Amino acid sequence: MTAIIDIQQLEFAWPGSAPVVQLEQLQLQPGEHLFIQGPSGSGKSTLLNLIGGVLTGFSGEIKLDGQSLAKLSARQRDRFRADNMGVLFQQFNLLPYLNLVDNVCLPCTLSKQRRAAAVERSGSVKNEAKRLLERLQLPPEQYQNRSVAQLSIGQQQRVAAARALMGAPTLLIADEPTSALDAQARDVFMQLLLEELQQGATTLLLVSHDATLAGYFSRTLSLEGQN
Numbered sequence: 583m584t585a586i587i588d589i590q591q592l593e594f595a596w597p598g599s600a601p602v603v604q605l606e607q608l609q610l611q612p613g614e615h616l617f618i619q620g621p622s623g624s625g626k627s628t629l630l631n632l633i634g635g636v637l638t639g640f641s642g643e644i645k646l647d648g649q650s651l652a653k654l655s656a657r658q659r660d661r662f663r664a665d666n667m668g669v670l671f672q673q674f675n676l677l678p679y680l681n682l683v684d685n686v687c688l689p690c691t692l693s694k695q696r697r698a699a700a701v702e703r704s705g706s707v708k709n710e711a712k713r714l715l716e717r718l719q720l721p722p723e724q725y726q727n728r729s730v731a732q733l734s735i736g737q738q739q740r741v742a743a744a745r746a747l748m749g750a751p752t753l754l755i756a757d758e759p760t761s762a763l764d765a766q767a768r769d770v771f772m773q774l775l776l777e778e779l780q781q782g783a784t785t786l787l788l789v790s791h792d793a794t795l796a797g798y799f800s801r802t803l804s805l806e807g808q809n
């Protein structure tokens with residue numbers, strides 16, 4: 583079986599600084615979930631950005647589903663990401679002029695593969711967006727006349743989660759996805775996220791300061807702080 587993530591001898595330094603990410607090896611199989619923890623500044627977001635192909639200029643190798651993103655052209659890299667990756671970052675990047683459902687449908691406008699998976703699951707892309715919003719406790723009929731800009735931060739975070747899950751990506755990368763949620767909302771969110779990931783056999787990489795989230799994961803990677 584091809585690993586979804588296969589990292590060998592990875593090292594990355596910002597210009598003029600000591601290496602911030604040094605990882606001898608890391609492998610994640612399809613459907614595995616990894617929790618990445620470490621103090622502020624230990625390189626958690628940098629590692630996610632390297633794996634997501636947003637940051638280049640590293641030494642060593644990062645393969646996603648057998649594919650080295652660094653060897654692809656920018657266009658091929660964008661295509662690979664659109665087809666295979668859901669991202670849930672601290673900046674939600676929701677489009678304020680679109681309603682909730684249309685925001686959640688976005689990954690399917692960029693990827694035929696994701697569109698096909700959504701249609702297979704729910705009959706249409708819109709139906710799948712509505713199902714995910716409903717699952718994340720944002721019933722679309724209740725919110726249909728609202729712009730995402732009129733939602734609370736916790737609600738926006740859940741719209742972004744539904745969008746990341748759309749079309750069952752191979753890999754979901756999440757950076758502090760529960761930062762805007764209280765303890766109870768966080769537990770409900772994690773439960774739902776993991777259930778949805780399981781159905782799509784999606785591999786998860788999740789970064790958080792919140793060590794209590796480790797309980798949801800079978801594997802943890804601890805990055806050590808430099809400061």
Ligand SMILES: Nc1ncnc2c1ncn2[C@@H]1O[C@H](COP(=O)(O)OP(=O)(O)OP(=O)(O)O)[C@@H](O)[C@H]1O
Pocket residue numbers: 596597602620621622623624625626627628629791
């Ligand atoms: N664009 C950049 N240019 C130069 N240095 C950077 C840049 N982004 C991050 N760094 C540095 O890299 C180190 C790791 O940052 P990173 O954001 O990956 O840490 P983190 O573990 O995610 O932190 P936090 O938990 O506070 O979000 C820090 O020392 C930071 O100052």
